[in-house]
Amino acid sequence: MHCYRSALLRFAEDGSAVYDEDGLLVTAPDAAGVQRVVAAGPWNVLGRQYAEGVPVTHWPGRIIAPGFVDLHIHYPQTDVIGSPAGGLLPWLETYTFPHEARFADPQHAAAVARFFLDELARNGVTSALVFGTSHPCAVDALMQEAGARRLRLIAGKVLQDRHSPDGVRDDTEQGLLDTEALIERWHGRGRLGYAITPRFAPTSTPRQLAGAGEIAARHPDVWIQSHVAENLDEIRWARELFPDSRSYLGIYDDFGLLRHRAIYAHCIHVDDADRALMRERGAAAAVSPTSNLFLGSGFFDYASADRVGMAYGLASDVGGGTSFSPFRTMLAAYCVGREGQTKPGISLTPEQLWWQHTAGAARALGLAGTVGNLQPGCEADFVVLNPAATPLLARRTRAATSVAELLFAMIVLGDDRLVERTFIA
Ligand code: GUN
Ligand code: ZN
Structure with missing residues (x-):
């Protein structure tokens, strides 16, 4: 099992964004050896259940998002x-x-x-x-x-x-x-x-x-x-x-x-x-x-x-x-x-x-619930974004007062520099 702690973006069934400022992503391999999401949500809710006595990879200031x-x-x-x-x-x-x-x-x-x-x-x-x-x-x-x-x-x-x-x-x-x-x-x-x-x-x-x-x-x-x-x-x-x-x-x-x-x-x-x-x-x-x-x-x-x-x-x-x-x-x-x-x-x-x-x-593609999201059961393909990757990104994302503003700043100013790591399940 792997536990990753950072801000966490994913999507609800209706397409709305779900964002945890301090989130936890828990993954584990399935029978075929593919890492899948076991749990995703706020650290203060899931931390106790999944992360006690387990090593946690902590990325402060970063955002985990679906690949x-x-x-x-x-x-x-x-x-x-x-x-x-x-x-x-x-x-x-x-x-x-x-x-x-x-x-x-x-x-x-x-x-x-x-x-x-x-x-x-x-x-x-x-x-x-x-x-x-x-x-x-x-x-x-x-x-x-x-x-x-x-x-x-x-x-x-x-x-x-x-x-x-x-x-x-x-x-x-x-x-x-x-x-x-x-x-x-x-x-x-x-x-x-x-x-x-x-x-x-x-x-x-x-x-x-x-x-x-x-x-x-x-x-x-x-x-x-x-x-x-x-x-x-x-x-x-x-x-x-x-x-x-x-x-x-x-x-x-x-x-x-x-x-x-x-x-x-x-x-x-x-x-x-x-x-x-x-x-x-x-x-x-x-x-x-x-x-x-x-x-x-x-x-x-x-x-x-x-x-x-x-x-x-x-x-x-x-x-x-x-x-x-x-x-x-x-x-x-x-x-x-x-x-x-x-x-x-x-x-x-x-x-x-x-x-x-x-x-x-x-x-x-007919692959809802398989890729493109980080809900439980999804294959754990994800990215780690650094919203401070460039001076202008850092300045603009720091000033964001809502999830929408944060996402828009990354969409308008972002490129490959924003993507710090890419994980394949
Ligand atoms: N239509 C047929 N072939 C192509 C292609 O390679 N690219 C694009 N954009 N349109 C196409
Ligand atoms: Zn094409």
């Missing part, structure tokens, strides 16, 4: 961050596809996978839903390394059998066979999970999307990830290629790719019928604000998502996204919420932003 969950990130795009282009499609052609072609080399893939996982940890991200490339060996490299680190990580081989250059384009049937083999090899091995990963509708033939849907039906607990309604040119292209579907999102539904555990990045240019379809199917959106701002894609409409009941969580979308840091992502999400030219501007609260990147993202 962050990144709902959508491309590990092969680590070296694509900050590549400017005239929007999504030129960015894919000019930078992304050439970079991804290099992942046919397993040694290159393994080296980038190690750097990528180090970077997640430095930024306090303990779980992620990750795109590989079309090369199965690139998924093997990531899974191997994530398994060695005992991470709860979900990843998949990209399916893209058309409108893609040599070096990243896969063969229709071979891509599906590789997907099946990777599910067998990695899904449910330790804490790892697999996601069926059609890149987006324009780069898969109807046959490949149909095959992906058949695999998804055979493996209902395997995840699905793709992109939808990010950019106006992309949407026009998708509609041309699939004129019989009601909408871009409707293409995925027509091929059986909308269901529980399906996560669609962006969902910017959607209508209420699309939002309702996401809700009915139990799918969720990965909101990727730094990417959407960098590529000029548009602004996710939070108020409409809430009005219709479409689920969502936060994502970096590196390398369209500009940062691995959940603090940068939460700040960008706040700014996207405020944007008031294309939709009414709203002010997301710091508790909402933080929840969307932890417990809310976990819920979108």
